[in-house]
Amino acid sequence: MRKHLPFHLPIALFLFAFSSLGTWYEGSNLLSNPFEWRQSTPFSSVFHDSITSQSDITQLDFFVYASKFYPFFPTLMLLSLLYLITILGACTINDKRKSSLFFTIYSGFILVVLMAILMQHVDTKYYYAAVLLLGLITNLFINYRNNKRLLLTKNIEKT
Numbered sequence: 001m002r003k004h005l006p007f008h009l010p011i012a013l014f015l016f017a018f019s020s021l022g023t024w025y026e027g028s029n030l031l032s033n034p035f036e037w038r039q040s041t042p043f044s045s046v047f048h049d050s051i052t053s054q055s056d057i058t059q060l061d062f063f064v065y066a067s068k069f070y071p072f073f074p075t076l077m078l079l080s081l082l083y084l085i086t087i088l089g090a091c092t093i094n095d096k097r098k099s100s101l102f103f104t105i106y107s108g109f110i111l112v113v114l115m116a117i118l119m120q121h122v123d124t125k126y127y128y129a130a131v132l133l134l135g136l137i138t139n140l141f142i143n144y145r146n147n148k149r150l151l152l153t154k155n156i157e158k159t
Contacts, residue, residue: 015079016081019073022076023062023063023073026062027064029069030057030062040068043058043064044056082139086107086139111133111135
């Protein structure tokens with residue numbers, strides 16, 4: 001994986017930046033839709049008792065609004081983040097089974113926590129839970145394949 005890092009890392013960073021900007025832009029439609037302020041502003045509700053003007057809305061609520069009504073860019077952002085985490089994890093593992101297991105457990109824990117957070121939202125819970133579950137299964141599959149490959153190379157070296 002390290003020899004392919006100059007190829008994969010810029011792609012992952014570009015996809016993440018592009019999808020984040022797209023999500024932020026589409027989520028800015030929240031400012032012109034005051035009927036959604038109560039349902040789509042969980043972060044602003046923490047800081048303000050009631051949302052009365054556009055200045056009360058935080059930037060993070062744009063991502064929530066975009067995930068509810070325009071799910072393409074938020075999904076691309078989530079998948080590119082998983083791709084970026086996988087690339088960085090694969091580069092830091094150094095082909096050691098314990099490090100690989102730690103990375104899988106750690107990233108799996110992050111994905112489970114994200115699923116638990118996103119399950120709180122009524123409108124997006126099944127969609128994003130499915131995407132995160134797919135990411136978790138893919139992560140486990142990659143770890144299984146890498147561990148199997150490491151065992152095979154160790155057995156070949158012993159003989």
